[in-house]
Amino acid sequence: MTQTQLQIISSEAYDAFYTEKDYEKAVPLLTQMITLSPPSSPTLQIARQIAVMFANGGSIIARDSPKAVDLFTTLSSAHNDAFAHFALGLLHLAGRGVEKDYSQAASHFTRAADQNHAGAMYYLGVLHELGLGFSKDHEKAMSLFEKSADLDNADSCTALAVIHQTSGDSTKATKYYTRAARENLLALVxxxxxxxxxDSQPRFQSPPFLDLTWLGTGVNPSKCLDQSISIDESTQIEFGTDTVLDFSSTTEPPGESTIGLPIPNKHSFHFSNMVKSAGEGNPMALFSMGLWYELNLVPPANHTAFMQIYCTPDQLAKNETPTAAKxxxxxxxxxxxxxxxxxxxKLSCVTAKGRLDVPADLSKAFTMFSKIASISNDPLAHYNLGVMYLKGWGVEKDFGRARQEFTEAADQDLSDAKFNLALMYDLGIVGSRDIVVANRLFEEAAEEGLVKPDRIV
Known part of the structure; x- marks a missing residue:
């Protein structure tokens, strides 16, 4: 094929993708370009993006997993493309367009990892840690997670944080959670x-019992890693932000989001999309924005731009923008x-502890937790009510009601509740001491990293 013919095909492919948005038409044209000549970076990006769109489906295009597999296979076979190998690994994990096969997934992840693909290293680490496609090898998994984390992979940072948290190294855990928080929801929360x-006052730091919390403190590394590779039919496969925008290719901002917020890097890109979703009323996006502001994670340029749509003209004129806490x-x-x-x-805990410039009000917090428990039967609401009855915070101290609330939460498999309930049985609070029940509950809580104190006072 002549250079002129290639230029014609290239022009048709770009028109099909960008102008006509006819992705079915673009695929065979891109396949020709990829097969017949070394593709340019934009061509690779378009091919990857279309394949991702077919893999997940959505409002723009219907899911067509076999077509995604074919396009990724062409990319990987013709050019040993690292992202294509990574994507094929994910598709073999999910069993989309191919049979679910951990060995095949491992093979593709290995080829991508050999080219320094951080995401592939993370999934290889998961497979080694869980013993899927390989013999179980914790040391190999840790090595892969650390190499991937060095390349700024948020999932690997989170995996390392969880592992260090369960081993008792809170300093390393916090360091890795901080590095991952802008991109990984578990790390953020x-x-x-x-x-x-x-930040809590001493009164809320009262071992050996666990404190009020809006998020269970127990965590199980194996469960967390297993969830990351459990991709059902309704789940969108996360191929990574760099599929959409190549932030590494330029120092200039690649563009702006649909709401006019700057996106010079992937953190800004995540925040921009979060603002868009929040504006559409997505509660998870609203909640995540709150966490970003509470933890001071918002990039300065994004904050400045967001204030233009968040504040009133009068506030902007008077330079009276609200604080991050507000x-x-x-x-x-x-x-x-x-x-x-x-x-x-979260708001109930904020009210109980007097955070984010909210006056502490234990009675009000008790009412808030009670309402959540009544309407949603949420285990954490029951657990927090148990803590408040146990300590006499905002309500008269009542060990019987504390045990009742902890039991309600423990029956829903909340490890924090099992831990506090185990302490009550071990100490003989409400009735006679029961070491058998206490040890059973301690063992169950230990599966989530909550270890029985060496000495219980």
Missing amino acids: TLSSIQEAS IALDMYNRAANKGFVPAQL
Whole structure:
């Protein structure tokens, strides 16, 4: 094929993708370009993006997993493309367009990891840690997570944080959670919970019992890693932000989001999309924005741009933009008003502990937790009521009601409740001491990293 013919095909492919948005038409044209000549970077990006769109489907294009597999296979076979190998690994994990096969997934992840693909290293680490496609090898998994984390992979940072948290190294855990918080939801919520605990007044730090919390403190590395590779038919496969925008290719901002917020890097890109979703009323996005502001994670350029749509003209004219704490509180309230239970729990803890410039009010917090428990039967609401009855915070001390609330939460498999309930049985609070029940509950809580104290006073 002549250079002129290639240019014609290239022009047709670009028109099909960008102008006509006829992705079915673009695929065979791109396949020709990829097969017949070394593709340019834009061509690779378009081919990857179309394949991702077919893999997940959505409002723009119907899911067609076999077509995604074919396009990724062409990319990987013709050019040993690292992203294509990574994507094929994910598709073999999910069993989309191909049979679910951990060995095949491992093979593709290995080829991508050999080219320094951080995401592939993370999934290889998961497979080694869980013994899927390989023999179980914790040391190999840790090595892969650390290499991937060095390349700024948020999932690997989160995996390392969880592992260090369960081994008792809170300093390393917090460091990795902080690095991952802008891109990984588990890291974001856990970091907020850790900060809240460290900021608490001494009265809320009363071992050996666990404190009020809007997020369970127990965590199981194997469960977390298993969830990351459990991709059902309804789940969108997360291929990574760099599929959409190549932030590494230029120092200039690649563009702006649909709401006019700058996106010079992937953190700004995440925040921009979060603002868009929040503006559409998505409670998870509203809640996440609150966490970003509470933890001071918002990039300065994004904050400045967001103030232009968040504040009134009068506030802007007088330079009276709200504090990060006020914005966080507003976002939590908006999410809570939509029935989002994590936001309701967060606000209840904020009220109990007097955070984000909210006056401490234990009685009000007790009422808030009671309402959540009554409407949603949420285990964390029951657990927090148990803590408040146990300590006499905002309500008269009542060990019987404390045990009842902890039991309600423990029956829903909340490890924090099992831990506190185990302590009550071990200490003989309410009735005679029962070591057998206490040890059973301690063992169950230990599966989530909550270890029985060496000495119980």
